[in-house]
Amino acid sequence: MPTRLLLLADTHVPARARDLPAAVWAAVDEADVVVHAGDWVDVALLDALDSRARRLVGCYGNNDGPALRARLPLVAHVGLEGLRVGVVHETGTAAGREARCDAAYPDLDLLVFGHSHIPWDTVTPRGMRLLNPGSPTDRRRQPTATYLTATARDGRLEDVVLHRLPPRGGAVR
Known part of the structure; x- marks a missing residue:
């Protein structure tokens, strides 16, 4: 049976946003595994995420303090x-x-990574x-905030989709 993945990074909550966008929380509810590549901030x-996700895999980032570093690895590994x-x-x-x-x-x-706030797929x-x-919360120089979904099935990664979030209060142009 395929495993639905939600890939996140650089959420910076509450430094850049008070919370994750509603579309991201909906994706959390749909995913079998949520992967977060650091810079949670709080x-x-x-x-x-740990209480809402079916399964959570994550690491800490450069903006994550001692409390997050005590609970998360520098590099997470999962099959x-x-x-x-x-x-x-x-x-x-x-x-x-x-x-x-x-x-x-x-x-x-x-390898899922973050830091740049720039979507990457190579x-x-x-x-x-x-x-x-x-x-999904701090687009910086990108046209929109983003996150990824994908499916893991039989040793393959499939259906990789970059989701572009509308600006707060508006539609994606």
Whole structure:
């Protein structure tokens, strides 16, 4: 049976937003596994996601303090439907990312990361998929806030979709 994934990063709640957008909470309810690649900022969001998600996998980011670091790893590892998945906040600059990640994570099929707030979807020379969902609350230089959904099935990642959130109070242009 396929496993529905929700990929998040850089939520920065409550620093950048009071809460996650309603569409993200709806995606949490639909997902079998919620993956968060760091920069939660407040342990209250970790607790809220942990209580609402069927399963939560996450790591801490550079903006996460001691309380979050005490509960989350620097790099999380999980097996999902035969996929070897890693979750880390930072992977360095975009230039050379694929080769760097191949060297740093030789045993993964999928690496979910954050930090830049820029959506990213590439495959390394070794064949590892690299995904950054962007941020659902702090779009920075991006046209919209974003998150990703995907499906893990029989050792494959399928149906990867970048969701663009409307600006607060408006529609996506």
